[in-house]
Amino acid sequence: MSEISIPYINPIYKKAVQCPLCNYKYTTSKIRSRYIIPTTIDTDFFTLYKQERYNPTLYHVHVCSKCGYSHTENFSLSFSPQERKDFKKHLVSRWNYKDFGGVRTHEDALKTLKLAVYSARLKNEEASVLAGLYMRIMWIHRYLNNEDQVLRFSSLARDAYREAYLVEPLDRPEWPSYKVLYIIGELERRIGNYREAVKNFSLVLNSRKTKADPHIRSLAEKQWQVTREESKSRR
Numbered sequence: 001m002s003e004i005s006i007p008y009i010n011p012i013y014k015k016a017v018q019c020p021l022c023n024y025k026y027t028t029s030k031i032r033s034r035y036i037i038p039t040t041i042d043t044d045f046f047t048l049y050k051q052e053r054y055n056p057t058l059y060h061v062h063v064c065s066k067c068g069y070s071h072t073e074n075f076s077l078s079f080s081p082q083e084r085k086d087f088k089k090h091l092v093s094r095w096n097y098k099d100f101g102g103v104r105t106h107e108d109a110l111k112t113l114k115l116a117v118y119s120a121r122l123k124n125e126e127a128s129v130l131a132g133l134y135m136r137i138m139w140i141h142r143y144l145n146n147e148d149q150v151l152r153f154s155s156l157a158r159d160a161y162r163e164a165y166l167v168e169p170l171d172r173p174e175w176p177s178y179k180v181l182y183i184i185g186e187l188e189r190r191i192g193n194y195r196e197a198v199k200n201f202s203l204v205l206n207s208r209k210t211k212a213d214p215h216i217r218s219l220a221e222k223q224w225q226v227t228r229e230e231s232k233s234r235r
């Protein structure tokens with residue numbers, strides 16, 4: 001009887017992307033979902049994986065090697081004529097060909113996320129898109145133990161989520177308003193703004209909508225308590 005050989009499947013595969021700005025076709029790496037195995041998820045959703053090299057945050061951003069335009073699946077696809085001009089002036093004319101399509105280190109991932117922030121700002125993407133990028137930059141710095149950068153990007157994420165909460169249409173299925181309030185509260189707590197943290201956790205707990213989301217409700221209860229204790233011990 002011949003042995004059955006199991007074909008090796010690379011956990012990382014190539015995904016074809018067409019640049020929404022210059023139409024160039026390139027590939028970017030993604031991780032097959034079965035290899036993405038979270039082991040712990042912290043209260044700010046910072047996640048550790050069984051194998052850190054299969055952390056999807058590393059491959060979140062698509063970078064066009066030809067023009068530099070960097071985006072995620074959350075970006076809008078259209079550009080106004082003015083935005084096209086701005087990209088030409090501030091990005092394309094300065095960009096030197098660089099390929100981020102292969103395996104990425106944490107440092108590579110930080111570069112791609114910062115490029116995506118630059119593109120998002122040139123394109124006036126919604127605050128929630130920027131907030132998601134700042135959170136991911138913060139998570140990578142947490143993994144690398146860069147405490148000052150964690151604080152810096154926590155503040156930027158907090159500001160962007162605040163703006164998203166005030167300006168954007170509320171209660172999208174993927175980001176209900178109470179979840180935005182919870183994450184603002186948790187970022188405030190980590191920054192050390194306990195009063196603001198408690199205010200936001202209370203809003204989550206007072207929202208009738210959280211009845212349908214016991215996970216966020218219990219997180220908010222727990223973190224409200226943690227904040228109370230931390231603020232007492234700092235007095």
Ligand SMILES: [Zn+2]
Nearest residue numbers: 019022064067
């Ligand atoms: Zn391009």
